[in-house]
Amino acid sequence: MVRTPCCKEEGIKKGAWTPEEDQKLIAYLQLHGEGGWRTLPEKAGLKRCGKSCRLRWANYLRPDIKRGEFTPEEDDTIIKLHALKGNKWAAIATSLAGRTDNEIKNYWNTNLKKRLKQKARDSTTHKPINSTGQPGLELKTHKPVYASGPTRLLNRVASKYALDLNRDILTGIISGNTTIMAEDSQNSGEVDSSTSTLVNKMSANSVMIKPSHYTASTSSGFSDNCSFSDDLTELFNNKEISNMYSTVDNFELMEELKGILSYGGASDVGIEDSPEFLDFLNEEDNMDLEKFVSSLDSKVGVFF
DNA sequence: AAGGGCCTCAACCGCTATAGA
DNA sequence: CTCTATAGCGGTTGAGGCCCT
Numbered sequence: 001m002v003r004t005p006c007c008k009e010e011g012i013k014k015g016a017w018t019p020e021e022d023q024k025l026i027a028y029l030q031l032h033g034e035g036g037w038r039t040l041p042e043k044a045g046l047k048r049c050g051k052s053c054r055l056r057w058a059n060y061l062r063p064d065i066k067r068g069e070f071t072p073e074e075d076d077t078i079i080k081l082h083a084l085k086g087n088k089w090a091a092i093a094t095s096l097a098g099r100t101d102n103e104i105k106n107y108w109n110t111n112l113k114k115r116l117k118q119k120a121r122d123s124t125t126h127k128p129i130n131s132t133g134q135p136g137l138e139l140k141t142h143k144p145v146y147a148s149g150p151t152r153l154l155n156r157v158a159s160k161y162a163l164d165l166n167r168d169i170l171t172g173i174i175s176g177n178t179t180i181m182a183e184d185s186q187n188s189g190e191v192d193s194s195t196s197t198l199v200n201k202m203s204a205n206s207v208m209i210k211p212s213h214y215t216a217s218t219s220s221g222f223s224d225n226c227s228f229s230d231d232l233t234e235l236f237n238n239k240e241i242s243n244m245y246s247t248v249d250n251f252e253l254m255e256e257l258k259g260i261l262s263y264g265g266a267s268d269v270g271i272e273d274s275p276e277f278l279d280f281l282n283e284e285d286n287m288d289l290e291k292f293v294s295s296l297d298s299k300v301g302v303f304f
Numbered sequence: 305a306a307g308g309g310c311c312t313c314a315a316c317c318g319c320t321a322t323a324g325a
Numbered sequence: 326c327t328c329t330a331t332a333g334c335g336g337t338t339g340a341g342g343c344c345c346t
Contacts, residue, residue, distance in 0.1 A: 016314070016340075037331070054332075055315070090334060105335075106313050 013047045017056055021046055025053055026061055059102045066098025070107055078104060079112055083126040 028044035034057070036043075037050035046053060059065075070078075074096055081092045089101035089108075096104065113123045121128055 014316075035331090050331085051317095052315075058333090059314075087335065101334075102314075110312055 012049050014052070017060075021048070022056070022061060025057060029057060029061075059100045064098055065100060070099075070111075074099070075112060075115075078108060079116070079126075082108065082112075086124075 024044050024046055028040065032043075037054045040046075040050055040053050041048050044053070048056075077095055078092060081095055085091050087105075089105040093099055093101040093104050116123045116126065
C-alpha cells in the first residue's frame with residue numbers, strides 16, 4: 001500500500017512552534033474541539049501539517065498537562081513501571097496524571113536511566129550489573145547447578161522471603177489465588193486470559209509442581225509442553241501482577257523474585273538428566289503445592 | 305570572552321493499529 | 326475484503342542552552 005503523506009510538502013513549516021502559532025491552535029481547538037487534524041491547519045490558519053498540530057496539542061498545549069519537575073513519587077512510579085512494562089511510554093503515562101509519554105520518555109533517557117546506572121542496575125532489565133558489566137543475578141545466593149527445578153526455586157524464594165514478602169502475594173504468585181487477584185477479578189468481572197491460563201495450571205488443589213524439563217511424570221498441572229519460564233513471561237506481564245507492582249510496596253522483592261524465577265527457567269543443558277538431580281527432584285520437587293505454601297515459614301533457612 | 309562539547313527536550317519520522325466507507 | 330484516513334506509539338533528531346576550559 002502506498003503511504004499517503006500526512007500533509008502537502010510545499011509551504012509546510014517545521015521546527016519550533018511560535019507563541020502565535022500556539023495561540024491559533026488553542027483558539028481553534030477551544031472552539032471546535034479535537035479531531036479533524038488533517039484539515040485543521042488550513043481552517044486554523046496554520047502552515048503546519050495536521051500531525052504536527054496534533055502532537056503540539058497532545059504533548060504541550062493540552063490544558064491538563066502538568067509542567068515542571070517530576071516529584072520523587074513520580075520518579076518512583078516511572079522506575080517501577082518501566083521495570084514491568086519496558087519502553088511502553090504511553091502505558092506508563094497512563095499512571096502519571098498530567099504527564100505525556102513523550103515527557104516521560106525524555107525524562108527517562110536524560111535522568112532516570114543514569115540514576116539506575118549509578119545504582120549499578122541495568123537500565124533495561126533493572127537487574128544488578130555484575131562484575132563483568134553484564135546484567136544478571138548475583139549468583140552467590142543462587143546455586144546454578146540446581147537452577148532447573150521450578151519448585152526448588154520456589155522453595156528458595158519461599159525460604160528467603162517468607163519473613164519479608166506478604167504471604168498472600170507469594171502464595172498468589174505460586175497458586176494464582178491471591179486475595180488481590182480474587183478481588184480484582186470480581187470487581188472487573190473478567191480475568192485476563194493469561195491469568196486464567198496460569199490459574200488453571202497452577203491453582204488446582206492437587207497440583208504437584210514439576211520442573212519444565214522433567215519428563216518422567218505427566219500427572220502434574222504442568223504439562224510436558226508447558227515451559228515454566230514461558231509461563232513466567234505471561235505471569236509477570238499479566239494485569240494482576242502489574243497491579244501488585246504498582247500498588248503493593250514490594251517492588252524490590254518482586255523484582256528479585258522475578259529474577260530468581262526467570263533464572264530458574266534457564267536450565268543448563270544436561271543438569272536435569274543427572275541422577276543426582278533426578279534424585280533431588282523425586283525428594284523435593286513433587287511436594288504438594290498447598291503444603292508447600294502453608295509451610296513457608298518452616299522452610300526458612302533450608303536452602304540458604 | 306570565545307568556542308567546543310555536552311545535555312535537554314520539543315518536534316519529527318516511520319511505522320502500526322484501528323475505524324469506517 | 327480492500328482501501329483510506331486518522332490516531333497512536335516508540336525511536337531519533339537537532340536547536341538551543343549550559344558548562345567547562
